[in-house]
Amino acid sequence: MNGMTPWQEEEAGRLRQPLTDDDHVLGPPEAPATLVEYGDFQCPYCGAAHLVLKELLRRRPQTVRLVFRHFPLTNVHPNAEVAAEMSEAAAVRGTFWPMHDWLFSHQDKLDPPHLATGADRVGLPVQEVEQELNGHSYRDRVQRDFVSGIRSGVNGTPTFFLNGVRHDGGYDLVTLSSAVDAAAAAAVR
Amino acid sequence: MTQRMPGLGELAPDFTLPRAPGAQLHLGDLRGAPVVLAFYPADWSPVCSDQMALYQAAMPEFQRYRAQVVGLSVDGVWCHQAFARDRGIEFPLLADFEPKGEVARRYGSYGDDGTAARALFVLDDEGVVAWRHLSPAGVNPGADGILDALAALGERQEDLS
Numbered sequence: 343m344n345g346m347t348p349w350q351e352e353e354a355g356r357l358r359q360p361l362t363d364d365d366h367v368l369g370p371p372e373a374p375a376t377l378v379e380y381g382d383f384q385c386p387y388c389g390a391a392h393l394v395l396k397e398l399l400r401r402r403p404q405t406v407r408l409v410f411r412h413f414p415l416t417n418v419h420p421n422a423e424v425a426a427e428m429s430e431a432a433a434v435r436g437t438f439w440p441m442h443d444w445l446f447s448h449q450d451k452l453d454p455p456h457l458a459t460g461a462d463r464v465g466l467p468v469q470e471v472e473q474e475l476n477g478h479s480y481r482d483r484v485q486r487d488f489v490s491g492i493r494s495g496v497n498g499t500p501t502f503f504l505n506g507v508r509h510d511g512g513y514d515l516v517t518l519s520s521a522v523d524a525a526a527a528a529a530v531r
Numbered sequence: 532m533t534q535r536m537p538g539l540g541e542l543a544p545d546f547t548l549p550r551a552p553g554a555q556l557h558l559g560d561l562r563g564a565p566v567v568l569a570f571y572p573a574d575w576s577p578v579c580s581d582q583m584a585l586y587q588a589a590m591p592e593f594q595r596y597r598a599q600v601v602g603l604s605v606d607g608v609w610c611h612q613a614f615a616r617d618r619g620i621e622f623p624l625l626a627d628f629e630p631k632g633e634v635a636r637r638y639g640s641y642g643d644d645g646t647a648a649r650a651l652f653v654l655d656d657e658g659v660v661a662w663r664h665l666s667p668a669g670v671n672p673g674a675d676g677i678l679d680a681l682a683a684l685g686e687r688q689e690d691l692s
Contacts, residue, residue, distance in 0.1 A: 355673070355675070414588075415584055415585065415588050416588060416619075417584055417587045417588055417618060417619030417620065418584045418618055418619065485591075488588070489592060492585075492589050492592055492673070492674050492675060492678065493675055493678065494675065495673040495675040495676075496673060497581065497582070497585060497671040497672065497673035497674075498581040498585065498671060
């Protein structure tokens with residue numbers, strides 16, 4: 343078949359990897375809207391989105407839950423991978439979200455010495471975690487997210503999927519809130 | 532001159548272009564493994580940077596299919612070199628610089644504005660076009676279409692063997 347029309351409309355991407363028990367989820371399981379973010383802890387746009395997402399969750403506590411998946415662009419952001427692996431070290435100890443918040447609040451301090459400070463602040467056993475990071479215990483876990491993002495058409499960070507469909511609009515509070523409300527209304531109907 | 536994109540099932544036009552100061556890449560030499568040709572408008576412009584940086588980050592996935600990724604734009608070799616260093620890009624970026632855009636034209640991918648369009652081609656082991664895609668200039672097409680095409684190629688070869 344030879345059916346390519348130049349300048350064709352890009353079809354909206356779909357999330358290829360459904361939620362699993364491995365995912366990091368913030369918000370009630372019964373929320374009608376699920377917002378999946380593919381993000382990079384060293385990406386300034388993700389840092390800006392972080393503040394918006396916190397406010398979105400505060401304003402729509404029953405409507406939306408947030409899922410964070412890793413998409414570190416390590417050739418552009420040299421500390422993104424170690425930061426992602428640090429968040430996984432926190433996750434196995436039940437503190438993914440506090441670590442996630444610390445990382446996004448300290449985007450200019452993601453080198454290993456500063457990361458150790460963050461780990462300590464979040465209450466992680468610093469030496470133990472450093473050993474795990476040096477052994478790359480969480481590399482595969484981070485890579486799984488990255489590959490699922492690539493396969494879902496993630497082309498940069500942050501990329502959002504709202505109830506499984508890529509959200510190509512902006513990620514300011516007004517745009518995201520109305521997108522979430524629309525997705526929730528469609529899900530409940 | 533009217534331009535025409537090579538169609539699916541057609542042999543991709545052969546070419547030789549500079550890949551670095553003093554070094555050339557001949558497409559025909561890449562036979563024996565799939566090739567991804569990624570035409571893009573310009574080094575340094577935001578969308579392109581994301582696209583090429585993304586392909587570098589996705590390299591382990593491309594390598595699972597033994598695919599060689601090649602970027603092409605009308606920028607010169609020194610510009611490519613600085614851009615690749617800045618973004619950590621290790622795959623070849625070819626300079627379609629003199630005569631300007633000649634290879635892009637042969638792939639029906641040269642735009643009115645004097646740059647290459649954001650066109651993707653996946654070639655099979657024999658250099659035949661197996662998949663192609665043209666995105667609007669402002670849209671980064673991601674890597675999923677390429678990987679789907681490479682996966683389909685892999686299945687086709689399993690059927691043959």
